Amino acid sequence: MKIHEYQAKQIFRNAGVPVLRGQVARTPDEAAQAFRDLGGPLAVVKAQIHAGGRGKGTVKEHPSQRGVQLVRAADEAAQVARNLLGNCLVTIQTGPEGQTVRQVFVEEGCDIARELYLGIVLDRAAARPVLMVSNEGGVEIEKVAAETPELIYREHFDTHAGLQSYQVRKLCTRLGIQGAEARSAERFMKSLCRLFVAYDCSLAEINPLVITRAGEMIALDAKLTFDDNALFRHPELKELRDLSEEEPAEVRAANAGLSYVKLDGNIGCLVNGAGLAMSTMDLIKLHGGEPANFLDVGGGANTEQVTEAFRILLGDPNVKAVLVNIFGGIARCTTIANALVEASRQVGFNVPLVVRLEGTEVDEGRRILAESDVAIISAESLTDAAQKVVATLK
Amino acid sequence: MSILVNKDTRVICQGITGKAGAFHTKGCLEYGTQMVGGVTPGRRGEKVEGLPVFDTVEQAVAETGANASMIFVPAAFTADAILEALDAGIELIAAITEGVPVMDMVYVYDKIKRSQATLIGPNCPGVITPGECKIGIMPGYIHQPGCVGVMSRSGTLTYEAVWQTTNLGLGQSTCVGLGGDPIVGTSFIDLLRRFEADPLTKAILMIGEIGGTAEEEAAAWVAQHVTKPVAAFIAGRTAPPGKRMGHAGAIISGGKGTAEEKIAALEAAGIEVAQSPAEMGQAVQRAMQRKGVK
Incomplete structure (x- = not known):
């Protein structure tokens, strides 16, 4: 089962995985209000659909409108929301027919020092989950995996003991992360690996994962997919299902x-x-x-x-x-x-x-x-x- | 000879008082399997198909001498049932149940690999040595004692393959359904090792499907270690990426696990690949002819 970014971020927040503040909006007015509530000089309006590639995706009805856009005023947030809501977003993952945007997520901005990629999947051959990180954040990770797989660093972890500190150190060393940033990375990665197991996830993906100028690791995006066979023991997740996203x-x-x-x-x-x-x-x-x-x-x-x-x-x-x-x-x-x-x-x-x-x-x-x-x-x-x-x- | 099970295998059914457990216990008995009892917690003393029911696997093993178990308990309790069988010293555990959470299997798999036991499944049809022992849900009559070792990630597609080898007069030594889940107890390589060592098995048929890399790993192993003729078929050539095709394990993700990649790896290892599911039996014949095996 897939869920929306804003839903995944709520789960992240509860599990101690740092995310930015944000609000869901289903009308342009709500988007403007969200911008004012966040109180910052800028915010990002993000279309909420189950497919990835939103940043590069375009709206059928407004070809110049992307699925993710930076805004600097409440009325600008409302305008972007107007362009997105009820319209069809086409990304590399939706196919040419696209997907109707029914809600947007308005999120505060942050000072980005560097962008990374992080993913957790089940490694079937090893019969355990694997944490993957890369400095090649923000781009198509499939391309990195195909062309330069050596730039993706992997650590398998035990589902009961969780990710170990030495594993984080190995990854941070390869990524070139140290000091306060490394301590932030340790909290982040360990919490996320725990969450992955606790919620019976089949995929957790954060692209981009960022380190701010203040040295904090934050999930700028959040994608979670759950094992359908385990939903019986997570009744709270069933309520997150969005049937309008499914055939x-x-x-x-x-x-x-x-x-x-x-x-x-x-x-x-x-x-x-x-x-x-x-x-x-x-x-x-x-x-x-x-x-x-x-x-x-x-x-x-x-x-x-x-x-x-x-x-x-x-x-x-x-x-x-x-x-x-x-x-x-x-x-x-x-x-x-x-x-x-x-x-x-x-x-x-x-x-x-x-x-x-x-x-x-x-x-x-x-x-x-x-x-x-x-x-x-x-x-x-x-x-x-x-x-x-x-x-x-x- | 055969692999995993034979006429001396003594089998219990965990979940024997359930609808599926009782129905298939009857089917296995009719086939001639030595079913010796069953387990359902709290139901000791009852009988199903004339077989004694026990509260725990430990009791069942102590009183019947069972060395194999067929599991039909609901998905939420399957991991527990497998671990109970393992704890009781059962050597062959076949988990038929569909829908077991993957995270449960991560834990179970680790335990199984540290033991001497063999786990088949979950989400599988089971294992059969024709004419001797059937543990699982496959229709017995399509099988015929013979020389082809069959291993597959899919149920009904295995029946198709078995039917074809029966009609060609080849028959089967043992047929194993590995299961359609991302993590299963037994891999193609585990079975290749056994089939290669089994004197009765003259050829091996491997039926794979999209998703994961089990077929590629098996192909590499065949190239290095298998002298017997091997044929294969891969289901899901036309499956679109990102869509789960029924089995939790049958999904092309991140561009990996496509049928084309698998077929290329199999052919590179000298395996005879059937282009159509209608000619799996013929592919075995061709593989045998190529190696001069009769």
Whole structure:
């Protein structure tokens, strides 16, 4: 689960990770008021969307407006907010369609001495989290990682003991940080690593991380992603979820216990199992088609879930044909066949439907389909299924 | 011979009184697995499918001599269940449960690696040695005793591969579902080492997917240590970056973990890569022919 920068900063503040003062604004007036409340000579107005790259992103409706802007007066803060709010911000991470800005964060300014990068992710190969820092702050860290990986310094840390002082010293030495700055860095990094574990984060990223002229390390940006599987033990985080930032069909699928990802093609896929679902997409592409989605109905799918899956699939106006690929293990072919018949009754198929059934209760499943009045193109194998569904579009 | 499990493996089910635990205990019994009991705290004395239920794994081991456990407890309690099995001296722990928090697995993984035990999963179909022992949720009938060692990060895609090798008459020595999570107890390399040493296994099929670097690491290990023919398939060639494809582990992040990178690494290691999921079995045949293995 992703959250907004201003929400992440509240968590940072509570955990003792230094951030600047700021206020959320949902109207230009609120932005102006926030500027006055902060009381400084300048402030920064930042669009709040779940995608990164906001500083370089542009607003569709106001091409000269960036997603992050320095302002020096209350009315200027209001004007920037007006340009952003309700409009569409396009960044390298949003794709060309962009993302609607529904709130801005107005934050006080600070005297920046240097900009750094800091990230914490789970290192799967090491099976523990890794803290990464670099002097190459403020730029695309992916580029640094690809071109000059030696400029990113890494320390794995124990999730129970936390980041150790010597590890901070190693990092500070490499970064060229010393004295009061190093002491500030130690508090900062240790608190952040503790927070990462305590909140079951899968990603914490601060770009830029700054050191002020006063020698304090501060998170100028804040990005947190949480492990969905651990949300059950963080009820307070669930309230931070912003459904307007998510694809409605994906939210709907998740509520039905389905795993769905919308894609750009026109062949809807309904499959059991994540690996088989991905492979089915690959196979469609291999035979010249374009998958409209990833959809895994899971192992224990019942009739209601599968019917809902068909509703979601057919609710996508781009879908011109549907491929059902089931290798029954736990999921039985009969369940899928009955759901197909039921979905046809409730939703009605107005596009060609190719079905490939294999595995548990396959003969019975095929019989149910054959005896129903649902128009089905049945396929014998994976390749046959992919070829047939692509052919329906030619 | 085979790896990890065989006809002598004595299995308990943690979470046996739950719906999934009871259902799959029955499935394993029907397959011929030596299921010897189950564990659900507070339910000692009950029976499920005629098997005795115990309060703790320690009790179950003492009274049944179990050396393997199949875990079906809810995700929030899975780490605890794995650690309990480990503490009781269980040698093979298969955690089927989906949705275990990653931070739990960081801790569990560390404990497992310091022990002699093997953990399969979590979020996996389990492990099967055809004709001898099935621990998990895979449909038994698609398997056939044979010579291909199958290891996979995905469930149903494994069934697909198994079905293909069965239809080609190759059969399987042992099939292991590693699990779809970012941290799982057993890696491809752990299994490559076992399959390479197993006399019954003549060829190895590795089924990977996008995300992480497990396939690249396995490829490097194959190039150095494996003499047997190896074939592979990678799912997720068409998956867009940044989107989690069902499995928590199947996500391309920061430009890493793409199918192209993995396929290139596998091919560089001399592994026969199936271009389509429909020809995983044939890829094994080609790998065997190339090395002159029959």
